[in-house]
Each structure stands twice: as C-alpha cells, then as structure tokens.
Amino acid sequence: MSTMSDTPVLDTLAAMTMDSIERCGMSEDMLILTRIAALVASDAPSISYLAHLGPAVEANVTASQLQDVLVAIAPIVGTARVMSAAGHIAEAMGVAIAVADAALQEQLDSGTR
Template identity: 70%
Template sequence: MPTASETPVLDTLAAMTVDSIERCGLAPDMLMVARFAALAASDAPPISYAAHIELAVEAGMSAEQLQDVLVAIAPIVGTARVMTAAGNISAALGVAIAVADSEIEAEG
C-alpha cells in the first residue's frame, strides 16, 4: 500500500502525539513534566526532546522546572540516564535556537 506522504513516519508520530494530548486529562505543564520524565527514562535522543521543546514553552514550562524534573527522577532512573538526558536536552535546545535564528534571518 503506497503512503500518501513523503514523511509517513513523522506523520504517524505527529498523529500519535495529537491523539495522546487530546485524550490526556493532565494540564499542559504536567503533561510536559510527564513527557520529559519519560524521555529521560527511555534514554531518548536529542531529536525526541526537540519535538517537545515548543510544546513545553507553550505550556509555560521553565528551564528550572525541567531541571527539577531531572532532579526528581534521578533516584529512579539513575545518574547515567539523567546526565545523558541533560546533554540531549542541551543539544535539542541548540538545534531549536539555530532553527529560530535561521527563521529570523529568512524573514529579515
């Protein structure tokens, strides 16, 4: 069966995310806390964090709150996962900043 899109994997992930958000009763900031904790626990790569940064900002989540999530889960998931998560979040933020800069340059 041919796909209707050139990005079927990304389209599927986006649809799953929309479904999850629509069916979840958590407040937006709590949803982001849960998602970042799950990303850290699953040893997610930077691109997975990057997919959630804009949503976290829109939910009003601060960098301090994100750090608090990592502090809270450290005894459960362990030092290595938390340190990897911190590095992956930093990498994702770097990508997000670079994209924003290029968009600003394109507009100007």
C-alpha cells in the same frame, strides 16, 4: 486503508501524539514534563527533546520545572540517564536556537532586498 504520504512515520507520530493529548486529563505543563521524564527514562536522542521544546514553551514550562523533574527522577532512572538527558536537552536547545537565528536572519535579509 490509509492514504499515502511523503512522511508516513512523522504523520503516525503526530497522530499518536494528538490522540494521547486528547485522551489525557493533565494540564499542558504537566503533560510535557511527564513526557520529558519518559524521554529521560528511555534514554531518548536529542531529536526527541527537540520535538517537545515548542510545546514546552507554549505550556509555559520553566527551566526550574525541568530541573525539578530531572532531580525527582534521578534516583529511579540513574545518574547516567539524567546526565545523558541533560546533554541531549542542551543539544536540542542549541538546534532550536540555531534554527530560530537562521529564520530571523532570513527575514532580515529579505527585508533589505
């Protein structure tokens, strides 16, 4: 029996992700790129890409590598999914930048008080 949580869905997703990482023999960058390819194939929303931005940065995934994945899978998943993914990725990056800017501004504001 599991313990109650305020975020059971998020907790389940995090546990599934950790289990997948522990059982996978891929390098961190390859794992993230593979997950991004799967997100494209499933026409995932922006929030799904946002959840992978931090791990992608930590794994030193480059924009060039991301573009290569989109180019590689385009013939399989189709141009509509790739273009949709590009928009979702851009939106996720915009959210990540806005959150980082807000956090930085909060730090600056608290430092001047």
